[in-house]
Amino acid sequence: MSHQSSQSLPVIVVGAGPVGLTAALALHHLGIPTAILEKDPEGRQRPGSRAIYVHQKTLELLEGIAPGLGWTMARHGIVWPVKRTWFRGREVYARRYPPPDPQKLPPFTSLPQVEIERHLWDALHRTDVPVYWNEEVQQLTVADNAVHLVTSAQRQWEAAYVIGADGAHSTVRHQAGIRMEGSRSANTYIVVDVAEDEAHPLPLERVFHYEHPAMEGRNVLFVPFAGGWRIDLQLYRDDAVDAFAGLDGVRSWLPRILPAFYQDRVTWVSTYQFLQVVAESFVDAHHRLLLTGEAAHLFAPFGARGFNSGVPDAILAARAADAALKASDEGERVAAIRSFADERRRAALYNRDAAGIALEHIQGESAGMRAKRAAAALLSPVWPEFGRWLDEGPYGPRSSPPGVSTKY
Numbered sequence: 001m002s003h004q005s006s007q008s009l010p011v012i013v014v015g016a017g018p019v020g021l022t023a024a025l026a027l028h029h030l031g032i033p034t035a036i037l038e039k040d041p042e043g044r045q046r047p048g049s050r051a052i053y054v055h056q057k058t059l060e061l062l063e064g065i066a067p068g069l070g071w072t073m074a075r076h077g078i079v080w081p082v083k084r085t086w087f088r089g090r091e092v093y094a095r096r097y098p099p100p101d102p103q104k105l106p107p108f109t110s111l112p113q114v115e116i117e118r119h120l121w122d123a124l125h126r127t128d129v130p131v132y133w134n135e136e137v138q139q140l141t142v143a144d145n146a147v148h149l150v151t152s153a154q155r156q157w158e159a160a161y162v163i164g165a166d167g168a169h170s171t172v173r174h175q176a177g178i179r180m181e182g183s184r185s186a187n188t189y190i191v192v193d194v195a196e197d198e199a200h201p202l203p204l205e206r207v208f209h210y211e212h213p214a215m216e217g218r219n220v221l222f223v224p225f226a227g228g229w230r231i232d233l234q235l236y237r238d239d240a241v242d243a244f245a246g247l248d249g250v251r252s253w254l255p256r257i258l259p260a261f262y263q264d265r266v267t268w269v270s271t272y273q274f275l276q277v278v279a280e281s282f283v284d285a286h287h288r289l290l291l292t293g294e295a296a297h298l299f300a301p302f303g304a305r306g307f308n309s310g311v312p313d314a315i316l317a318a319r320a321a322d323a324a325l326k327a328s329d330e331g332e333r334v335a336a337i338r339s340f341a342d343e344r345r346r347a348a349l350y351n352r353d354a355a356g357i358a359l360e361h362i363q364g365e366s367a368g369m370r371a372k373r374a375a376a377a378l379l380s381p382v383w384p385e386f387g388r389w390l391d392e393g394p395y396g397p398r399s400s401p402p403g404v405s406t407k408y
């Protein structure tokens with residue numbers, strides 16, 4: 001098959017999801033010419049029900065590569081002033097926060113991923129980075145110190161480095177022969193987004209219910225975001241998923257836990273068994289293909305570590321490519337790429353384990369775990385630290401991965 005003539009760039013980004021957009025902005029910030037190759041057509045609809053919770057550190061990192069971007073996301077998101085935890089229909093923990101200091105980026109912001117991506121696109125459109133749509137990367141080969149890419153548009157590309165931000169089914173990762181290692185959550189989760197009804201607003205509170213009595217003891221998490229609410233329902237292992245999933249399934253149970261009219265305000269429903277996997281290496285054997293975001297790791301969303309760690313992946317990959325392009329010898333070049341790959345894999349393993357601890361906290365069915373949760377609920381009125389343990393458990397450890405230059 002004949003190929004159109006090849007284009008050459010120092011770095012090419014594969015994938016125009018939030019992590020690929022971040023990588024392109026970071027490369028632009030470093031003055032490195034780049035382009036994004038995206039398999040989908042322009043104007044595609046992106047799935048709902050994904051990232052909403054963006055940490056302060058992520059806002060700071062985005063602000064650092066595209067001044068104004070972190071503040072824009074903060075302005076368009078919300079910060080809830082109250083969080084609550086209930087156990088079998090009784091409140092066991094509540095905490096109020098003072099309003100965030102308007103001079104500082106907030107501790108977090110909550111807005112739908114489609115909006116997060118819209119702000120990343122706005123920032124990218126202020127640069128001269130080109131995006132090539134309908135350009136699915138199908139083949140990558142490393143030869144003569146360069147990566148050669150062939151796309152579905154039968155175009156050839158060449159780059160010194162490729163940042164693979166092409167998501168969970170990453171072609172970049174497959175072509176490099178890199179495997180994912182890890183497991184899958186035992187339980188199924190139904191994730192539902194509903195649009196806020198401005199005439200009947202719900203209280204601006206993040207609420208976790210252990211063993212919600214109206215849901216026959218299933219766990220339910222309510223998270224507000226700008227313009228709506230996220231509801232996570234955790235099914236029992238032997239539940240018939242179809243009875244709860246899809247629009248009809250959701251309408252059968254949502255009125256038990258939200259005012260009835262919200263069943264007509266459902267904007268997205270997804271069903272997940274969460275993967276907890278990390279790539280065995282974040283770089284290929286030639287130190288030319290750098291994996292970032294979901295191309296490199298997938299975590300259960302408890303603790304919000306997916307996009308929040310994809311951002312440092314992307315920024316450190318761009319910095320590593322910059323250092324490698326400037327390296328004076330092969331040893332220095334390889335060391336620059338390795339330091340990205342080692343740091344980000346270490347972070348991903350930690351993040352995967354942290355999300356695993358959160359999963360065990362909420363879905364662990366051993367007699368010991370069940371007794372621990374019930375005892376904490378019983379003791380919480382007297383010793384609030386037990387209530388706090390129940391409150392913080394669903395999000396995993398608060399500490400950062402050891403030995404990393406970013407928070408996640």
Ligand SMILES: Cc1cc2nc3c(=O)[nH]c(=O)nc-3n(C[C@H](O)[C@H](O)[C@H](O)COP(=O)(O)OP(=O)(O)OC[C@H]3O[C@@H](n4cnc5c(N)ncnc54)[C@H](O)[C@@H]3O)c2cc1C
Pocket residue numbers: 014015016017018019020037038039040049050051052053054113135136137138165166167168169170171172191272292293294295301304305306307308309310
């Ligand atoms: C229910 C849920 C809740 C979540 N909540 C949070 C949260 O609150 N906070 C948080 O930080 N994270 C959260 N996440 C995780 C977050 O959604 C992901 O980490 C993030 O979307 C990953 O972005 P990405 O750019 O790596 O991948 P994607 O968004 O999948 O983007 C990959 C891009 O690559 C393109 N592509 C694929 N193959 C090719 C190819 N061969 N050639 C060219 N282009 C290609 C795709 O079309 C796509 O545009 C959540 C996830 C879920 C499922």
